[in-house]
Amino acid sequence: MNLKLQLTRAFFISLLSALGFGIVALLVSDQKINQFDSVITSLVQGREAPALTNIMRFFTFIGGGIPVVVLTIIVLFFLYQVLHHRRELILFASVVVGSALLNETLKVIFHRARPTLHRIVNANGFSFPSGHSMAAFSLYGILAYLLWRHISTPVGRGLLIIISITMITAIGVSRIYLGVHYPSDVLGGFLASGSWLTVSIWFYQRYLEKRKLKVSAEKTREIRK
Template structure:
């Protein structure tokens, strides 16, 4: 019953994320989100300071490919050696590898130019959706899903969710603060990655459900 609920929830979240991403993509294509982007950019960059810039650059580095690679390798080692769950490794690798591939495909489809005002760092490539936002959501989203069941206490699970949400939001906001992404790029990245994460979990839960159903006849015979 629990597996069926998780299976249904993952499917519903994937559909919801896809709808939300599609809505943002339509608004961007019709240039109907410019006022929103400008307002959020003005608000976030309005609190600029030397110290905050250093912090934001640190979060951007944490969300970069080299950092994500290190975090992923450490997580794979932990899942394999400590938790002894090999099936979870396949889910983790699929999400982490699939996220940047999906990001590049989407960027090639939408061809959105990056903001060209008040950049604190220089970067090339298209803007929508944000690769950092997608990677952050994918990494901390899948880690939350995989580690949740192994944490017995409520405060431990709460801490896991708080840390994950904080990292996801901080990495996304850092891209807006540094002037290399529009807010809609970041939000779109969250929804795109959320859709991919939910679809991957859907297949994983489907596999777990089939595995459970195969074991059940054997257990009933005993």
């Protein structure tokens, strides 16, 4: 796939994700998504069982707080000290930190109260969009993007996508199951983070292309001298 097609695809995915988030946010603000939330919540929480509760607690734990910070530090160290990929380090840090800041901003804007019925764990702060969902999508999404560039086999890339999707989905669903988020919170988080992730990749790819053209032009001038 050529760069121009990649950039076009990233731009439209970002645009569609932003549009999708805008629609969900509007429905949340007008309280016209309550039926959707009720149906999905009943479906998810209707599967409650002790073993499943432990699994959901696990995914919620690794999807926020200390585990995310630790994983982020490990990835930053690996990119800087092992691979010496400074530009990829900046991209990774920008996506993860930017997603967290965006989430806090959106929560303040919409100030949606969390669900109060059938809570299995405690959670503070506003509900929309889900911080765990945004963090998971950004973290595992950018990891998939960066690792994809260094994996050449179809099997390896397939496993990468499966693991990333599984982690993102499981963390999002765990928030509904444990009663601390509405399904629309999770959906909104995925869409907001998806838009931020793809627009970040778009700028990164544009930077690489401009840098490549600049280096090529400099080499051409050197040859002509």
